Amino acid sequence: MSALRLSELERRRAFLLELTDALRPLSEPNEILTAAARLLAERLGAARVGYVELAEDRETLVIRGEWSTLDGPKLAGVSLPAKAFGPVVAGALEAGEPLAVTDTAADPRTAPFAQAFENVLARALLNIPLIRSGRLEAFVFASAREPREWSVDDVSLAEEVAGRSASALVRARSEMALRESEARFRSMADSAPSPVWVTAAAGPVEFVNRAFCEFAGKSSEALLADSCSGLMHPDDLQAVDEARADARREVRPYAFEARFHRADGEWRWMRTSCQPRFDAQGVFQGYVGMATDITETRRAEERQALLINELNHRVKNTLATVQSLARQTLRDGVVTREARERFTERLLALSAAHNVLTRRNWESAGLSEIAEEAVRPWTPRVVLSGPAVHVAPNVALAVSMALHELATNAVKYGALSDPAGRVTVDWRLDGDAVAMTWTEAGGPPVTPPPAAGRGFGSRLLGQGLAGELGAPADLDYRESGLVCRLRAPVA
Numbered sequence: 001m002s003a004l005r006l007s008e009l010e011r012r013r014a015f016l017l018e019l020t021d022a023l024r025p026l027s028e029p030n031e032i033l034t035a036a037a038r039l040l041a042e043r044l045g046a047a048r049v050g051y052v053e054l055a056e057d058r059e060t061l062v063i064r065g066e067w068s069t070l071d072g073p074k075l076a077g078v079s080l081p082a083k084a085f086g087p088v089v090a091g092a093l094e095a096g097e098p099l100a101v102t103d104t105a106a107d108p109r110t111a112p113f114a115q116a117f118e119n120v121l122a123r124a125l126l127n128i129p130l131i132r133s134g135r136l137e138a139f140v141f142a143s144a145r146e147p148r149e150w151s152v153d154d155v156s157l158a159e160e161v162a163g164r165s166a167s168a169l170v171r172a173r174s175e176m177a178l179r180e181s182e183a184r185f186r187s188m189a190d191s192a193p194s195p196v197w198v199t200a201a202a203g204p205v206e207f208v209n210r211a212f213c214e215f216a217g218k219s220s221e222a223l224l225a226d227s228c229s230g231l232m233h234p235d236d237l238q239a240v241d242e243a244r245a246d247a248r249r250e251v252r253p254y255a256f257e258a259r260f261h262r263a264d265g266e267w268r269w270m271r272t273s274c275q276p277r278f279d280a281q282g283v284f285q286g287y288v289g290m291a292t293d294i295t296e297t298r299r300a301e302e303r304q305a306l307l308i309n310e311l312n313h314r315v316k317n318t319l320a321t322v323q324s325l326a327r328q329t330l331r332d333g334v335v336t337r338e339a340r341e342r343f344t345e346r347l348l349a350l351s352a353a354h355n356v357l358t359r360r361n362w363e364s365a366g367l368s369e370i371a372e373e374a375v376r377p378w379t380p381r382v383v384l385s386g387p388a389v390h391v392a393p394n395v396a397l398a399v400s401m402a403l404h405e406l407a408t409n410a411v412k413y414g415a416l417s418d419p420a421g422r423v424t425v426d427w428r429l430d431g432d433a434v435a436m437t438w439t440e441a442g443g444p445p446v447t448p449p450p451a452a453g454r455g456f457g458s459r460l461l462g463q464g465l466a467g468e469l470g471a472p473a474d475l476d477y478r479e480s481g482l483v484c485r486l487r488a489p490v491a
Helices: 003-023 029-044 087-094 111-119 152-191 210-216 227-231 234-250 295-329 337-359 367-378 393-412 456-469
Strands: 048-054 060-068 079-081 099-101 124-132 135-144 196-199 205-208 254-261 267-278 284-293 382-385 422-430 433-441 474-478 481-489
Touching: 003 029, 003 152, 029 048, 029 060, 029 135, 029 152, 087 099, 087 124, 087 135, 124 152, 135 152, 152 210, 196 210, 227 234, 234 254, 267 295, 367 382, 367 393, 367 422, 393 422, 393 433, 393 456, 393 481, 456 481
Parallel strands: 382 422
Antiparallel strands: 048 060, 048 135, 060 079, 099 124, 124 135, 196 205, 196 284, 254 267, 267 284, 422 433, 433 481, 474 481
């Protein structure tokens, strides 16, 4: 290899090192393109060097960056129709082939479109296409005001600069998109009224929002590392740490309620929800957490529970007083022992239904729980089955009393009066209501009671249910056993 060639190779190596050093600290796409264009233009002695991308329609050329020694308007930001420069130029670019033209006015490939080249002051032209995934995405061009030759080394060097420029541009745009995304997230997080934080995959907190700082009365710098644990009540710390560790092992969402120390010294109950976050490749990056102050909600729930318990206590006392009055008033000689016992049993059934509603804060009750309490004395001879359904308090009380009456009558006259007798109670959802069926089997033959002999139980299953459920019970006195159908609205 000749000394001249070695010298040229050394100059090329030095130039590429200079290019790399020039592009490395730059983060803005325009700065990268301008710096690369300037260095290549100076190296080739070109009047203009630019970076061009295809628009989405693939028929428009958008000049993203350039460097020029020419007088007159710059081309950066200008859009030009691709067909203006002829099919040969477009075809070479699409094929991924460099195109070197010594004289655009004389070369038969470009001469028919000489005016288009003259408009951009390009008498000599060198195009270097950039292909990604088999598709033309952009190209770098170098041009001269007068005709000139482009050597093999010129083409090779331009290809190297084009590739490095494109890589630097992709990096810069990715970093810019990341910065913009982080800025949007910070803006959104700082606008949130509740504490928000982000953790790293290893666990330490990387970001806290403005509301978190205001809650803790500390700067964001002071809160980083393990801020949640530092603010949490010691009695809550172990359970939360265990929940957090379990979630991290499985990389799943988790939530907890705990007390946190506010800047004014008060302990506040917070409901915290934490969601795992992943990068584009699905690699776990940490958690995003948000805490909502539920102190007042918990206090309201505690007050409500206290009031409901007090109400239930008073209702039980009232029922006990009624029961005592009934025993004194309905003593032997005044009414039969059976009537007195039936009245007492009905009070106890009503009390059992009250217990279920109290456990549910008198908002609603599970139908299965109501049914279990109503027929508890006769299990396992009464079998229950049906989906989970909730009904309103008034419906729960009505169903409870109805089931109690049906069971009592079954003990006296129906299936439960015979050791072999059985009862099934099943229910199913039917639109916005639940259909319940009481079916007796294995007891003595059933005959409908005379109209004059129908007492409180019959009236409860008829008029009583009609008032609470909207319709009376459907009683079918089959010889094989009574079948009763109820229909009740769901909560």
